[in-house]
Amino acid sequence: MYRLFLIIGVVLLAANLSFGHKYHTSLTRIEYNDKDKNLEISIRLFVHDVGPMLENRLRKRVDLEKTPEVDSELQKYLAENLVFKRPGGSDLNVKWVGKEFESDTLFIYVECPFDGDPSELSLQNTFFFDLFAEQANLVVAKFGDRKYDLVFKSGDRVKPFRS
Amino acid sequence: MKRLFAVICVLFLSAFAFGQSKSQPSDKFKQLDEDLPTPNEYRTASGAPGNKYWQNRADYVIDVELDDVNQRINGKETITYKNASPDTLTYIWLQIDQNLFAKDSDTQKTSPAPNFGGNGFPLSAVEQLAAREYDGRVNITEVTDSTGKALKHTLNRTMMRIDLPAPLASGGTFTFNISWNYAINNQRVFGGRTGYEFFPRDGNYIYEIAQWFPRMAAYTDYQGWQTHQYLGSGEFTLEFGDYTVRITTPNDHVVSATGVLQNGAQVLKPEWATRLKQAETAKEPMKIVTADEAKANESSKPSGKKTWVFKAGNVRDFAFASSRKFIWDAQGHNVEGNKVMAMSFYPNEGNPLWEKYSTQAIIHTLNVYSRYTFKYPYPVAQSINGPVGGMEYPMICFNGPRPLPDGTYSAQTKYGLISVVIHEVGHNYFPMTINSDERDWTWMDEGLNTFTQYLAEQEWEKNYPSRRGEPQYITDYMVSENQVPIMAQSDSLLQFGNNAYAKPATALNILRETILGRELFDFAFKEYARRWQFKRPEPADFFRTMEDASGTDLDWFWRGWFYSTDHVDLSIENVRLYQMDTRNPDVEKELARKQANNQPKTLSAQRNDALPKRIDQYPSLRDFYNDFDQYKVTDKDRKDYEAFLASLDDKEKSLLNGNYYFYVVDLKNVGGLVMPVIFKVEYADGSSEEIRIPAEIWRYNNFNVSKLIITKKEAKAIVLDPNLETADADLTNNFFPRRFIPSRFQVFKTGQGGGGGRRSGNANRQTTTTTTNGNSLTGRWAIAIDAGGQMIPLTLNLNQNGAEVTGTIEGAQGTMQISSGKLENGVLTIKTTSPMELTLVGNINGVSISGNVTAPQGSTTFSGSKSN
Numbered sequence A: 001m002y003r004l005f006l007i008i009g010v011v012l013l014a015a016n017l018s019f020g021h022k023y024h025t026s027l028t029r030i031e032y033n034d035k036d037k038n039l040e041i042s043i044r045l046f047v048h049d050v051g052p053m054l055e056n057r058l059r060k061r062v063d064l065e066k067t068p069e070v071d072s073e074l075q076k077y078l079a080e081n082l083v084f085k086r087p088g089g090s091d092l093n094v095k096w097v098g099k100e101f102e103s104d105t106l107f108i109y110v111e112c113p114f115d116g117d118p119s120e121l122s123l124q125n126t127f128f129f130d131l132f133a134e135q136a137n138l139v140v141a142k143f144g145d146r147k148y149d150l151v152f153k154s155g156d157r158v159k160p161f162r163s
Numbered sequence B: 001m002k003r004l005f006a007v008i009c010v011l012f013l014s015a016f017a018f019g020q021s022k023s024q025p026s027d028k029f030k031q032l033d034e035d036l037p038t039p040n041e042y043r044t045a046s047g048a049p050g051n052k053y054w055q056n057r058a059d060y061v062i063d064v065e066l067d068d069v070n071q072r073i074n075g076k077e078t079i080t081y082k083n084a085s086p087d088t089l090t091y092i093w094l095q096i097d098q099n100l101f102a103k104d105s106d107t108q109k110t111s112p113a114p115n116f117g118g119n120g121f122p123l124s125a126v127e128q129l130a131a132r133e134y135d136g137r138v139n140i141t142e143v144t145d146s147t148g149k150a151l152k153h154t155l156n157r158t159m160m161r162i163d164l165p166a167p168l169a170s171g172g173t174f175t176f177n178i179s180w181n182y183a184i185n186n187q188r189v190f191g192g193r194t195g196y197e198f199f200p201r202d203g204n205y206i207y208e209i210a211q212w213f214p215r216m217a218a219y220t221d222y223q224g225w226q227t228h229q230y231l232g233s234g235e236f237t238l239e240f241g242d243y244t245v246r247i248t249t250p251n252d253h254v255v256s257a258t259g260v261l262q263n264g265a266q267v268l269k270p271e272w273a274t275r276l277k278q279a280e281t282a283k284e285p286m287k288i289v290t291a292d293e294a295k296a297n298e299s300s301k302p303s304g305k306k307t308w309v310f311k312a313g314n315v316r317d318f319a320f321a322s323s324r325k326f327i328w329d330a331q332g333h334n335v336e337g338n339k340v341m342a343m344s345f346y347p348n349e350g351n352p353l354w355e356k357y358s359t360q361a362i363i364h365t366l367n368v369y370s371r372y373t374f375k376y377p378y379p380v381a382q383s384i385n386g387p388v389g390g391m392e393y394p395m396i397c398f399n400g401p402r403p404l405p406d407g408t409y410s411a412q413t414k415y416g417l418i419s420v421v422i423h424e425v426g427h428n429y430f431p432m433t434i435n436s437d438e439r440d441w442t443w444m445d446e447g448l449n450t451f452t453q454y455l456a457e458q459e460w461e462k463n464y465p466s467r468r469g470e471p472q473y474i475t476d477y478m479v480s481e482n483q484v485p486i487m488a489q490s491d492s493l494l495q496f497g498n499n500a501y502a503k504p505a506t507a508l509n510i511l512r513e514t515i516l517g518r519e520l521f522d523f524a525f526k527e528y529a530r531r532w533q534f535k536r537p538e539p540a541d542f543f544r545t546m547e548d549a550s551g552t553d554l555d556w557f558w559r560g561w562f563y564s565t566d567h568v569d570l571s572i573e574n575v576r577l578y579q580m581d582t583r584n585p586d587v588e589k590e591l592a593r594k595q596a597n598n599q600p601k602t603l604s605a606q607r608n609d610a611l612p613k614r615i616d617q618y619p620s621l622r623d624f625y626n627d628f629d630q631y632k633v634t635d636k637d638r639k640d641y642e643a644f645l646a647s648l649d650d651k652e653k654s655l656l657n658g659n660y661y662f663y664v665v666d667l668k669n670v671g672g673l674v675m676p677v678i679f680k681v682e683y684a685d686g687s688s689e690e691i692r693i694p695a696e697i698w699r700y701n702n703f704n705v706s707k708l709i710i711t712k713k714e715a716k717a718i719v720l721d722p723n724l725e726t727a728d729a730d731l732t733n734n735f736f737p738r739r740f741i742p743s744r745f746q747v748f749k750t751g752q753g754g755g756g757g758r759r760s761g762n763a764n765r766q767t768t769t770t771t772t773n774g775n776s777l778t779g780r781w782a783i784a785i786d787a788g789g790q791m792i793p794l795t796l797n798l799n800q801n802g803a804e805v806t807g808t809i810e811g812a813q814g815t816m817q818i819s820s821g822k823l824e825n826g827v828l829t830i831k832t833t834s835p836m837e838l839t840l841v842g843n844i845n846g847v848s849i850s851g852n853v854t855a856p857q858g859s860t861t862f863s864g865s866k867s868n
């Protein structure tokens, strides 16, 4: 029923304005640890975006620090919205490391064991595209000396690091 | 004194020329003149309003009814518009911002699906139906002149043009009337800076009503009519005026609005009026409507209507809130002589958080902001809890955070509320009185307000978790290539809003703490506020005033932080040590000999040593040159030295014998943004010293400079930006010798705790990959020995068997065997005896190693990391 309304409902604005918070961005930083063959990832999200997203999914009031389902729901959300793809198309296994709050920011840490050239991977980053039209997700990746800068905007899905 | 210089290098090294970088075109210090608008009689070159500064004015008398049954607004207004511009106007533009919610508006057409489900509260069937059919279009039912004659008007989405019956000359006034109505948006479904919230449990509404009446668009000296449509992001550009607003609501509602209530005797219960009077002198927030009374109101039914009358002088907008659910608290407060009523309105759902913090945070904000800008100019300041997360209007703001239904709340929620109240009340300064153009320049209100918010938060409690202001928080964003400069128009900032909030706030914090210092900055910032109070500044007015009032050319700063997307990344590329040539042959020649002996012998030379030589067989082949010792001190050397000494004055002599160290630090500007250079010199004796060099050091060469540091003590390390005050994005190159800086991820994973954040998760407290027990020391380690500024690379090839370490040390000249090695408690000690005597003692921390190396020539430091 809920999904049905998404489709038939009039298309209207869903700008969340918390805190003079008039924009929606996330920043994901990826570094390849060549020694451990591990992608080390820190994700920076605004709690003003994460809160409504989780409330929508869990269908109840959520306090990010107090509601017990937060971690497991975040892991599900990440599995759907942060996906590393091998050149052949298969996905890497993203492992949850933890999260921490700093003021209005939620940092999520994940890692991804990978033995190979990470610049050959592609990335799907679709955080909050279902909620905000003007969402922009920035990705800064450092693989050895090589730097990659990606931006995902509403409508984008998978992008290669090396294009 | 330059003639005294010669080069002696300690330890292993060779000499370098004392190079001065060649001058390069210094674009980063180019003056801004070409980029700023030409000063004129409206806006001066010093950044002040000019002698012919003008702004138009709009006074409003409004009658509005809030329909609580159908959630609608019905309004009728009389606007008196004064044309203070030098121009004659033939038409005027108004803003009909609520058309943002028209079904076919640009914004609605381009937005993703609405939030059906309403932040986790399933909508009732009635709400769902209402949401599907909702059309927030404003119906303009009447536009007439003062005699009641209809005026021709044309709608252009969120704007409306009225064609004037006669041209409005400079200095003239035009009075006209508009009637309108619209359906209020359910804020939880459709978002927005205004709207209602429905409480299914008791069937009541909270209304937060803004952008609710046709408002005069601004007509300015710099762009004529403001013609950017309202898309929801860039906010408002408005004129000042006086307001009389009569708000009719169900008679059991409590109403809060911009301005001062005029008819309390008619609309307030007698006990509320009495308490309100008492609150004027209360020592802490006092309840006007108590929690119990508000609870009782929730089940009341209105028996009629009441009209609340408010007046507000010299404001640029008007908003109000209304509900039968409101608790109301108030406290009179004297802000530098201005008596202000600080008041909060919130439902029982907001407690216990709201009664504890909201009004206190209002008063705190007024105190701190008044100190940094000007005395709060209005008689009331209010904070309302309802559906809107955070939004500002004159004398009133809407703030969202609430505890969970069981009344508990996390630190996140608590500081979220205090911060949002400070932020939104702070907007009374920027842009409510310092009336910058929000639709064009979001940063002028959000950036300056976020900066001042940071100052206020840091005076709330020690180590307040401020969201922005501290330079280190912004570096991740600044390195990203996908940015636009701060000086970009608001609508193009949509996804890069960081530019409007955090970056300018951080820039101002750096300007205050690192560039100008608090005294100069605070004076200039206050001067900007004073000059532009109740006026409309442009970016150039801010830039120019800050320079003019601080007496400092800051063009390079604005250029770097506001006009470019460069980031800060300064690097110490190299440090070279020079010592004074004493010219004393007994000292210098001995040093030279040592140095020569220390030059490593090539492998061939070593092997050739043992070969029998012909001149040993035939001693007669020897002559003067065979026995000449270039390092032996001659009488002539000593005579020259005496003559040299005689030529010096006492000051020169003391310098010569002062045992000074001359460190030449080679700096590179990697990020492009020029910044002051702040060094911390750590001395071998454990003491340290901070050296601050203004950004103008980059004036002649924006990318490479060398700086000479003269010390009396031997330095062990040099650190750039030791207090993390410049937003330097890459700390690894800030150390000499280089240090290993773990990433945020690594810090978290190894359990050292990120930047003081509150953490959770199943991260290993113990790092799994970097222990030094077991076999993990085995492998290759790339280290560099600090030879007085020059780094000598070596590779350690280590094998580990228990505590015993064996292997080789590889250098450019060849390979040395480790003669003894052990690892105890993370401390590695290895020795070689041939071909060079060397002891290396280092601390191993994961994959990094640092410590001291000792050789017969002296000792120094080394550092490095595991290479595989």
Ligand SMILES: [Zn+2]
Binding pocket: A019, A020, B423, B427, B446, B449
């Ligand atoms: Zn704001």
